[in-house]
Amino acid sequence: MKVKVDKKKCIGCGVCADIAEKIFVLKDGISEPVESADLSSPEMLEAAKMAVEVCPVRAISIDK
Numbered sequence: 001m002k003v004k005v006d007k008k009k010c011i012g013c014g015v016c017a018d019i020a021e022k023i024f025v026l027k028d029g030i031s032e033p034v035e036s037a038d039l040s041s042p043e044m045l046e047a048a049k050m051a052v053e054v055c056p057v058r059a060i061s062i063d064k
């Protein structure tokens with residue numbers, strides 16, 4: 001599983017990187033999934049799901 005960020009929607013608020021710093025990093029004011037982020041652990045998957053929930057513009061999705 002991987003996370004995706006819709007760069008057209010992202011407003012760079014940084015919330016996803018705050019709550020899941022192992023999964024998201026802000027680059028040039030836009031969130032980007034960390035390449036090596038592995039969602040196979042329950043903790044990481046939970047953090048990714050939380051980011052999906054809190055993103056104010058619904059820019060994050062999880063790909064199965």
Ligand code: SF4
Pocket residue numbers: 005009010011012013014015016017030031054055056057058059060
């Ligand atoms: S929470 Fe959403 S809008 Fe904010 S930086 Fe992350 S992807 Fe972008």
